[in-house]
Every structure is written in structure tokens, then in C-alpha cells.
Amino acid sequence: MKNILLIGAGRSTISLIDYLIDNLEKEDWNLTVADQNIDFTKSKIGSNSRTSAIQFDVNNEEQRSKEIGNADIIISMLPAHMHISVAKDCIKFKKNMVTASYVSKEMRALESEAIQNGVTIINEIGVDPGIDHLSAMKVIDEIRAVGGEILEFETFTGGLVAPESDDNPWNYKFTWNPRNVVLAGQGGAVKFIQSGTYKYIPYHKLFRRTEIIEVEGYGKFEGYANRDSLMYRSVYNLEDVKTMYRGTLRRPGFSRAWNVFVQLGATDDSYTIANSDELTFRDFINLFLAYNPTDSVELKLKHYLNMHQDDVALFEKLEWLGIFETTKIPLKNATPAQILQYILEQKWSLNKDDKDMIVMWHKFIFSLNGEEKELHSSMVVKGEDSIRTAMAKTVGYPVAIAAKMILNGKINTPGVHIPIMKEIYEPVLKELKNFGINFSEKQIR
């Protein structure tokens, strides 16, 4: 009998918990779900003699040591910056661990200790990062196996709303943490390489540097660049690749409209507005516009950002959000980003029966037998409703499968890893098909 300790039971863990519970008997597992919110956690795991919910504070060293010491594997679904104390205890008690988060510097620094203690820590095995690594490495290895050489690699992922629930001019709703959506792209210049030339994009230009892609059966999307793509050259062992570009997908037109908020400064989270609870949505927009004693907020905005008077596609998005209305902001001492998030949440929240959609698209250009070839690979996953979302599935299932593989001894190389090895991606991708998470490949030339 094996004990699984799942730490953190937030919104995106429902499919992970489903999977673990479905396999308790067959695999002879016990599951402990540890979260700050015990009632919510209890409601998620239901009643089962093999499950228990505990109230858990990751900063409580005694409790953390005890629970980690009692488990055979630890799955941490905490926010990224909270994994480290868990990882250190895992190494101390020689327990394996799985997370869906980006490997932080602090996590990377644990590599040699993990190896010395025979501990395996798998990270970046959710969705972007996660399924993108699995599916890209599969194609890259296949191309190499027949003697091809990868010349260019681009990969895009988007968490969007499914077409059947898409009923607003932005073609967008919040399907994960709204704060992260508002702050997306902040925290350093975006870096990539294109056709052998390094490219750097500052935040205020990011949403004007989009590419259009098409996914068969799902129409057009636009992509903007994501964080530091350069470091993935070494991660994927593509040191000499001429293009390495990781991006985020939205429906066409989103980025141009979102850029309005970026240009205004309305996504700034670095200072608070002292009188924010005295302001209306309209006042909020006016904070960022040059003073004019007679012009309306709408007119000032159009002039300031050089919008065409008849640019209906752009302006209807802004109006639909209610940003020109005189609704009061109920937040005290809030940052611009917090106020904008509040305004967006009034409009962009999923309804109970809304379905979300994860779209992933890879483009590989490679040379084979002296010819240049192009291959596209894409995945579309839809949620069932606003609880069992595509986001929850694509994050949760690969995490669960990786945990199972570690428990069954199929992943057993100690160290701090991301899932780029065939021994991991092949079985995970295979099992993901059972859940409708599936890639279509298309040879373009």
C-alpha cells in the first residue's frame, strides 16, 4: 500500500483528484489531500475509506515534516513560489515529488542534493509547461530518429473559452487565475530567436507583435511571445536551432484591445491609488488620459491611442467591458491592476455551464535528406463545465500519471527533471489519449 500526499487542492486540481481516486483500489493507494481550506477539500474528495482531508499550513514545519515523512510520494499543487520548503523536506525524507510549475532557480539548485538522496522531482508536467514538452519532444525525437535536423521550432498554447460558450466580443473569459491574466507579460522583456536573430520585446510592445495561426476545425488564433524562449534551446537540446519561440494564444483582435490597457498603464501593479474607492470605472480610465477641460473620456482615449473613429471592432470590446460606465469601484487603496481585474471579473467570468478550451500548436521546420520540411502538431481539449475544465484536465492528468509512474518504479532517475525523456513522454501521452488529450500532426511540406 502506497500513501500519496497531495498538497494544495485549488480549482485546477479536480481532474487530478478524480484520477487518483479512480485508481485507489486498483493501485492500492491511500490519498491524503492537504489544504488550508478543509471544508472545500472534503467536498472535493467525497467519502472513501482510502481518502482523507487535512487542514494544512505549508509554513508549519512540524506538520509539513510529519505528513511528508508519512507519504510515499508528494504532489505539490501549491503556487509556484511555495514548492521549495516541500521539496527540501522531500529530499530530507527521501520522498519523490511531482509539480506542474516552472522549475525555479531555487528548485534547480536542489539537483545535486536530490541525486545524492536518490530523490526524483518531476516539474513542468501540467499544461504549458508540461504537455507542450511531452508532445514537442516526441516529434523532435522522431525527426532525429530518421536523420532530420530541427531548424525552427515555434509552440503556442492558449487557455480560452470553447466556441459554444463564446458569447462576448473579446472571445475570451477567465479560465484560470485572473490576476495572472492581468499581469501576463510583465516581469522582464520577452526573449526569443527568429531565423538566427535574437529578438527582445518590452512589455509595452508585446501585444502588438502577434502572429496569426490557424488550427483546422477551430479557425484562427493570434499568438504573442512568452517569457524567455532562449533557455529552451538547451532544455530541448536544440542549441543550434534558428528559431525558438514560445507563445500564448488568444482569438484574433484580443491583443490589440488588451494593448489599450497596457498603453494606459491600467495593468500596473506597482503602486496604489489612494482614493480608488471614490472612483467609478470611468474615472479609473480617465486617470491615465491627458487633462482636457471639455473632451469626453471616450474622445480623449481615442485621441491618446490614435484609434480610428470608426474602429468598431476595437471600441465595442472596450465599451462592452463597461469601462466608460459610472459604476463605483468597491476597492480601497487598490493598484491599477487590481481595479482592472475587478472590472474584468464582472464580465469575463465563466458561467456554471460554460466550457473552456485549451489549444496547443507546434510548428517544426526541419531538414531531411537535403530537403526543408514543415510539420504542424496541434491539440484542442474542451472542458465539461466551469468545474471540470480543460485547464483542470490538462494540468491534472499528466501530473497524476507521472505520480503513478514514479510509484510503480517506471520513472526512477533521481534529480530535478522536466518531462523531456522518452521514458516519460511516451507512456504519458499514450494514457492522456484515454482522456481525449490527443495531438493531430499535419505534414505541410
Added chain:
Amino acid sequence: MKNILLIGAGRSTISLIDYLIDNLEKEDWNLTVADQNIDFTKSKIGSNSRTSAIQFDVNNEEQRSKEIGNADIIISMLPAHMHISVAKDCIKFKKNMVTASYVSKEMRALESEAIQNGVTIINEIGVDPGIDHLSAMKVIDEIRAVGGEILEFETFTGGLVAPESDDNPWNYKFTWNPRNVVLAGQGGAVKFIQSGTYKYIPYHKLFRRTEIIEVEGYGKFEGYANRDSLMYRSVYNLEDVKTMYRGTLRRPGFSRAWNVFVQLGATDDSYTIANSDELTFRDFINLFLAYNPTDSVELKLKHYLNMHQDDVALFEKLEWLGIFETTKIPLKNATPAQILQYILEQKWSLNKDDKDMIVMWHKFIFSLNGEEKELHSSMVVKGEDSIRTAMAKTVGYPVAIAAKMILNGKINTPGVHIPIMKEIYEPVLKELKNFGINFSEKQIR
């Protein structure tokens, strides 16, 4: 006999040292100049039985305590962030202190300790901040004295090149720390209030929100907003003022061209470019432009930033800087801001005989006897050459005069101050006239 300890003998301290040396005999002072670079310091103070130069490391606690303990007053001309350890020692040894820097949070926090120990610390008594406080408070107090009420206050200062040395299309040269010029406006949104409405400008819009002002005899200037103007409402005791705006002056056209570098991301100091020493100036600009297999860097730049093909005034500024040339960048692992600074230093450095110029301009709108009135007050100071600059004079003389007043017991209120009291601004402004630092006032209506 009084001992003056001057810590930090950088470029802008020459006039301060001149003043102190000129008054050594008359005032019965000894002067110790403490700096990391002893040779440079020695050359500055010449030979005089009342002066000495010492090699000084502000982080050497023993040396710091000893020298501060031996002095009667400490003038710190160190970079702003290095004043705190000096200020703490001044409080410990009950010594008064003068700096030209903005009062930091850490400095402000020393207020009650300073009072308890009977120590006076005068800050912000150079130029912007400094002479702007002195001259503005003089007019504000005069208006109040006759029963007027200040409705609006705007103040602008610029460190520029004098017309007779102005020989480039930017009408600009570096007259103080080039790094601060490249990074100007970064580090948080600009905040001010205009006609009763709060306004916030993000960095990427700052250089497009300029105002034009004219100074009689010196032509037109443009101003962009400076840091947080809001806090100066309480500092100047103008809590209900409808406009409070502090800005920086450049010659018209500067900001629009500088904005090109801001938009590109070329002023970013947050990341390094790994292969910077392999790049040319032209490659550097190309890092920020969207990839295109055929278009020239010039054409891509024009398209990207929506420049008109015939916008000669803008484009000649960029070309004149040499940014399209294939000169190698000799810096390893440099940030964009460091590379841009290097490029600018090739062109914007003062020649030996060049004169700089400090321009300050205040606008007061006030009500008096039921009527709305407007008064402008302005100051223009030119340097003698590239050593005895206007910057050195306008920073150094008020600092020196404040130090003298403290030594003579004319400033004796303990605490952390900025020079807004009549007891300080009146005598300082009066003495500054001897050095050609003088305001003209003009009643507009």
C-alpha cells in the same frame, strides 16, 4: 575653529569645494575631503594648510566613525542610497549633516532620533531638488502674506547645454551622470494632479505627454513629468492645490526622439544581452525590431514606430547618433541601457570648453481679492566650461551656504528637513545672487 568633513568629491562638487576653500580663513574652518579616489581629490583641493584629502570607504565602519566623530559638520555628496550609514553616525555622534539628495524613506525614518539627539539634517538643497524648493516657497509665502491662495503650481527644471555650445540636432549633451539620463523616468509610474484630477503616466507614455513652455530670452522648451508630484502638496503645505506638477525640461523635439529608444526597449536595464560584444550599433537596434528577411533596419524601425517617411526632424536625430552604423559595441554581457549609454557617450559628451545651462521655471496660479492671477518665475544659469558647470554651481553653492548657516548657528532646528522655511530660503537665495543664480518674476495676469 570648525572642521568640515565632505564625503564624496565627484564631478558636481567642484563649486562646493571652491566655496568652502574661499571661506576657510574668514570663517576659521578646516576642510577634509573624503573620497575613494585620493589623487583626484588632491588635485581638486590644491595645497592649503586648512585642507586635507583622505582616501575613504564609506563602508569601513571604523574609519567612518572616526572621521565623523572628528568633524563639526558632515556634507555627504555620495550617491543617494549611500547617505544612510553616514546619517546614522551623525546622529550617534551628534553632528549636523547636509545632503543634496531626495529624502529617502530610510532618511525620513531617522526624524525622531535626529530630534532626540539635537541633530539637524538638511536634504534636497542642491538643484531639483533644492533651488526649486527655495524659490517656489519664497513666492508661495509672498502670495500667502498678501492673502492670496495658490490654485495651481507647476515647476520644471532642466540640465541642458548652453545655446553657444549647442551644436547637435538633439540640442542636448550629458551634463551630469549619463546613466541617470538613460534611466530617467523608470522605477514607477509618474503621478500628479491637474485641475483637480489625478493623473498617472506609465514610463512608456511619459515622453509623449509633454508641455511646451517659453523662457524669455532663451526660447522654447518642452517638459515631461517627474516622479511623484503628489507628495509635494503636503511638503509645500498646498494640500488643496488643484494642480501640482513637477517636470523636467528638454529642448522641443528631444522627447519625441528619445521615445524611440523607450518604445524599442533600448533603455531597459533589467536583463543582459549575452552576445553584446559581438554586436554592432546597428545590430543592437535590430534586436528590438520584428524579423523581416528583406527590409532594412531603418525601414523596419520606421514601420514599427509609425514614423512618417518624411519626418526628417526625428530621423536626423537618430542617424546623427550613429545608431545605424556598423561600429562594434565593446561591452560584454551588457544591458540595453548600458549599450545605449555607450552609444550616446560617443556623441553627447561635453567638449572641454562647452558650457552647460540649468533652466528652472515655475508657474503659480492663485486667487487674490476674488481675481485669478498668474505669475511665472524663472532662472537660467550657465556654466563656465565642462568642469565649472552650471550643474556644479547650482548643486554646490546652496549646499555650501546651508553648511555655513548651520556652523554659524543660523539653522538650528533639529530633525530631517528640506529647505522650505523662510529662515533658510531667504538667506540662501540672497547669497546665491552673488554667484549669478537669480530668479526673474513675471506677472502674466
